[in-house]
Amino acid sequence: MSTIIVVGSQWGDEGKGKITDLLSEESSIIVRYQGGCNAGHTVVKGEKQYIFHLVPSGILHEGKKCYIGSGVVIDPASLLQEIEDLKHQGIEVEGKLFVDSKTHVVLPYHKILDEKKEEKREKNKIGTTKRGIGPAYIDKNARCGIRMSDLIDKNILEGKLKTNFKEKNESLKKLYNTEITIKEQSSILKEYVKYGQSLKKYIRDVSLLVNQAINENKNILFEGAQGTLLDIDHGTYPYVTSSSPIAGGACTGIGVGPTKIDKVLGITKAYTTRVGEGPFPTEMLGEMGEHIRKKGGEFGATTGRPRRCGWFDVVVVKYAVRINGMDSMAVTKIDVLSGLKKLKICTSYQYEGESIKEFPSDLEILKKCTPMYEELEGWEEDISQITDYDNLPMQLKKYIKRIEELTNTRVAIVSVGPRRSQTIIREKVFK
Ligand code: IMP
Numbered sequence: 001m002s003t004i005i006v007v008g009s010q011w012g013d014e015g016k017g018k019i020t021d022l023l024s025e026e027s028s029i030i031v032r033y034q035g036g037c038n039a040g041h042t043v044v045k046g047e048k049q050y051i052f053h054l055v056p057s058g059i060l061h062e063g064k065k066c067y068i069g070s071g072v073v074i075d076p077a078s079l080l081q082e083i084e085d086l087k088h089q090g091i092e093v094e095g096k097l098f099v100d101s102k103t104h105v106v107l108p109y110h111k112i113l114d115e116k117k118e119e120k121r122e123k124n125k126i127g128t129t130k131r132g133i134g135p136a137y138i139d140k141n142a143r144c145g146i147r148m149s150d151l152i153d154k155n156i157l158e159g160k161l162k163t164n165f166k167e168k169n170e171s172l173k174k175l176y177n178t179e180i181t182i183k184e185q186s187s188i189l190k191e192y193v194k195y196g197q198s199l200k201k202y203i204r205d206v207s208l209l210v211n212q213a214i215n216e217n218k219n220i221l222f223e224g225a226q227g228t229l230l231d232i233d234h235g236t237y238p239y240v241t242s243s244s245p246i247a248g249g250a251c252t253g254i255g256v257g258p259t260k261i262d263k264v265l266g267i268t269k270a271y272t273t274r275v276g277e278g279p280f281p282t283e284m285l286g287e288m289g290e291h292i293r294k295k296g297g298e299f300g301a302t303t304g305r306p307r308r309c310g311w312f313d314v315v316v317v318k319y320a321v322r323i324n325g326m327d328s329m330a331v332t333k334i335d336v337l338s339g340l341k342k343l344k345i346c347t348s349y350q351y352e353g354e355s356i357k358e359f360p361s362d363l364e365i366l367k368k369c370t371p372m373y374e375e376l377e378g379w380e381e382d383i384s385q386i387t388d389y390d391n392l393p394m395q396l397k398k399y400i401k402r403i404e405e406l407t408n409t410r411v412a413i414v415s416v417g418p419r420r421s422q423t424i425i426r427e428k429v430f431k
Contacts, residue, residue, distance in 0.1 A: 001217035001218060001219055001431070002219060002220075002262035002263060002430055002431045003214060003219075003220045003221075003222065003256075003260055003261050003262050003263070004023070004027075004219075004220070004221055004222065004261075004262060004263045004264070004265055004429060004430065005221075005222040005224065005247045005250045005261060005263070005264045005265070005324075006019060006020050006023070006221060006222065006223050006224060006265050006267060007224040007227075007228065007245065007246060007247050007250075007264060007265070007266055007267065007320075007324050007326070008224060008225075008226060008227030008228060008230075008245060008266075008267055008320075009227065009228055009266040009267060009268040009316070009317050009320035009321075009324075009326070009329065010227050010228070010229055010268065010269060010272050010273070010274070010313075010316055010317070010320070011226075011227050011229045011230055011236075011272070011273065011274035011275070011280075012039075012225070012226040012227040012230055012245075012274075012275070013227075013269070013273055013275065013298075013300075013301070013307060014227060014267040014268060014269045014332055015042075015267055015269060015330075015332035015333060015415060016041060016057070016223065016224065016225070016267045017041030017042045017043045017052065017057040018042065018043060018044070018057075018332065018415060018418060018420075018423075019265070019267050019330045019332070019413065019415070020041070020043075020056070020057035020058060020221060020223045021043040021045070021057045021058065021060060021061075021420065022420055022423055023221055023265075023429060023430070024057070024058030024060075024061045024064055024221060025061060026219055026430045027058065027064065027218075027219040027220055027221045027430070028064060028065065028213065028218040028219055028220065029058075029064065029065045029066070029067060029209075029210065029213050029218060029219075029220045029221070030056040030057065030058030030059075030064060030065075030066050030067070030220075030221045030223055031056065031066075031067040031068070031069055031206065031210060031220065031221070031222050031223065031250075031254055032054070032055075032056045032066075032067070032068050032069060032072055032223045032225065033069045033071045033072065033222055033223065033224060033249055033250045033253030033254050034069075034071040034072055034224065034225060034226075034243035034244055034245055034249045034253045035072060035073075035133070035224075035225035035226055035241065035243050035245065036053075036054065036072060036073040036074065036075060036078075036106060036131060036132075036133045036136065036243075037053035037054050037075050037078040037079075037106075037131050037133075037302070038053075038128075038129040038131045038133045038225075038226070038241060038302060039052075039053055039054075039225035039226060039302065040052075040053055040300065040301025040302035041053075041057045041223075041225070041301070042301050042418070043057050043060060044418040044419050044420070045060050045420070048089070049418075050089075051301050051302075052082065053078055053082060053302060054068065054072065054074060054075075054078060054079045054082055055068075055079070055082045055083070055086070055093075055097060056068070056097075056223050057223060058221065058223075059086060059091065059093065059096070059097065060091060062092075064096070065096060065097075065098070065209075066096060066097045066098075067097075067098050067099070067100070067204075067206045067209060067210065067254075068097075068098070068099040068100060068103060068206065069100055069103070069206050069207070069210075069250075069253045069254035069255070070100040070101075070102035070103045070104075070206065070207070070253065070254070070255065071103075071243060071244070071249060071252060071253020071254065072100075072103055072253065073103070073104045073105070073106050073133060073136040073137060073140070073243075074099065074103050074104070074105055074106060074148065075105075075106040075131065075132065076105060076106075076151070076192065076195035076196075076198075076199060077195070078131075079099075079199070080195065080198055080199070083097070094201065097202055098202055098203070098204040098206060098209065099148055099199065099202045099203055099204070099206070100148070100203075100204065100205065100206035100207065100254075100255075101147065101148050101149040101203045101204065101205060102147055102148070102149070103147060103148045104136055104137075104139070104140045104145040104146065104147055104148075105136070105145070105146045105147065105148060105150070105151065105192070106131070106132045106133070106136045107132070107136070107146060107161075107164075107188065107192070108132075108180070108184075108188055109135070109164070109165075109168045109172070109180060110132030110133075110134075110135035110136045110139070111130065111131065111132035111135075112132075112172065112178070112180075113132070113135040113168070113171075113172075114128055114130050114131065114132045114133065114134055114135050115130050116172075116175070116176040116178070117134075117135075118130065120175075120176075124238070124277075125277050126238060126239055126276060126277055126278075127239075127275065127276025127277040127278075127305075128276065129276075129300075129302050129303050130303075131302070133241060133242055133243075134241075134242045136242075137232075137242035137243060138242070139164075144160075144163070144164055144167070146160055146161070146164070146192075148199065148203050149203065150196075151192055151193070151195055151196030151199065152196040152197070152199075152200050152203065153196075154193050154196075157189065157192060157193060157196070158189055161185070161188065161189055161192075165180055165185045168180065206254065206255070207254060207255025207256070208255075210254055210255070210256055211255070211256065211260075214256070214260050219430050222250040222254065222256075222261075224245045224246075224247070224249065224250065225243075225245060226241050226243070226245040227245055227320075228245060228246055228319070228320040228323055228324060229274075229316060229319075229320070230245055231243075231244055231245050231246045231249070231323075232244060233246075234246055234323050236278050236279060236363060236366065237363065239276065239277050239278025239279070239363075240278075246323050246324050247261070247264045247323075247324040247325060247326075248324075262431075263327045263328075263429065264324050264325050264326045264327055265326070265327065265328055265329070265330060265412070265413075265429055266317075266320055266321065266324060266326040266328070266329045266330070266409070267329070267330050267332060268317055268320075268329045268330065268331050268332070268403075269331075269332050269333050270312060270331050270332065270333050270334040270336065270337055270399075271292060271296075271309060271310065271311060271312050271333070271336065271337065272309070272310040272311065272312060272313050272316065273296075273298050273307040273308060273309050273310070274307065274308050274310075275300050275303070275305050275307050275308070276305075279363065279366045279367045279369075280308055280310055281310075281313060281315075281346065281349060281366070281369050281370070281371045282310035282311040282312070282313045282344075282346045282371045283308050283309070283310040284309055284310050284311065289308070289309045289310070292309040292336060293306055293307065293309050295336050296309070296333055296336040311343075311344040311345065311346055311371070311373065312343075312344075312345045312346065312403065313346045313371065314345060314346055314347050314348075314403070314406040314407060315346060315347075315348060315349055315356070315357065315358070315359050316359060317329075317403070317407050317409075318357075318358070318359070318406070318407050318408075319358070319359035321407055321408070321409050326409055327409075327410075328409060328410045328411070328412040328427065328429070329403075329407070329409050329410070329411050329412065329413075330411075330412060330413035330414075330415060331400060331403065331411050331413070331414050331415065332415040333415065334383070334396065334399075334400075334414060334415065334416060335382075335383050335384050335416045335417055335422075337378065337399075338378075338379060338380070338381065338382060338383055339378070339380060340378040341377075341378050342375050342376070342377065342378055343375070343376045343377070343378050343399060344373040344374070344375055344376075345373065345374050345376065345399075345402060345403070345406070346371040346372065346373055347372060347373070347374050347406060348371075348372045349369035349370060349371060349372065350369065350370040350371075350372055351365055351368060351369050351370075352368070355372065356369065374402070376395065376398060376399055376402060377395045377398070378395060379393035379394075379395040379396050380393075381393050383396065383416050384416050384417040384422055385422075386416060386424070387421070387424060388424070389414065389424050389426050392414070392424070400414065410427065411426065412425070412426055412427040412428075412429055413425055413426065413427075413429070414426065
């Protein structure tokens, strides 16, 4: 029995949803540990495509429990909408989904602040999803956040909101010439009391439940959102999200000790993408970038924004291996590269005439880095129906082998399409 963290190795959108869904088959519990409805995890089951923003990607499996840890920030309207959509599609959520009582809540003023702040930034826009994520984490750290447990007690919620409205209005007025009116304040209170009543049945001590399950030797998956390079501490700051998508974030975001984690599986796209602003050394700005974007359907699952596309970057992935202590990788969307005559892998950066092999911690250096490429032969074949690794084109196997050599990490899973069946398991991930 084991506990596995599923973490994004790049800037998010690596296909964590699909792999989490797949591994959920063998797990009893799936726990989301950070982020909010800025995430968009796509899962295909049969003919249907589901996009989850807050609900863990294991929800489609019967008999599994899905938890949301306290490291997540919850927009209750978004969560209730997801629950409603799932119910409409015949997927039972009650008794299956639980949210930690300590989880912080996204409020309308967080979204206003996210939007206004982003508008005001001139040259240094972050390109946030405008879901209020940053401001919600700011309040959590400033110790004035509202938690799920506050929603179920009207008096407590009212008291906390009153203080917050006063404080938010001071800055909204001064900085953005706007405010939350008394009428709006009272309707927000009413709305959130209602959310509390609707969500009450889902609220639990998730940390306790997870630790009990660990003691009972259950298989548990910890599902990260976004990716390593979007981590607040270790990502390309300030062009990052406000939480800890890295493996370490699972411990704090759930309330599980590091000694209880057995494995870290990195989800790595066969090329690189990023949404929003910030340096991206292997970005392809021309026709090739457009080709990958179209073929890979590289448009944000949450905002619909076109994703920036680039070649595989070993410097980035090696960094993710290090920061997360990754044991193995799942390489996804490799089918998107089929038909390209030549493929490039960035093996190092050139900075002021010197070769850099480790990801620079200084963003000013990263901005000036030029990627140094190694070229590999592509493959023509349609690989989307291949289920046996040995039957994959020789050039594709060389591409995977080179990734393994350069990152010093075993590729345990190769995903050749969005469906569950389009997955080649080379090595079992759960013991
Ligand atoms: P925020 O998380 O909305 O504050 O956005 C901060 C940065 O993280 C922006 O560049 C977003 O595009 C990026 N981001 C947030 N969530 C995701 C995601 O799920 N996938 C990829 N990028 C994301």
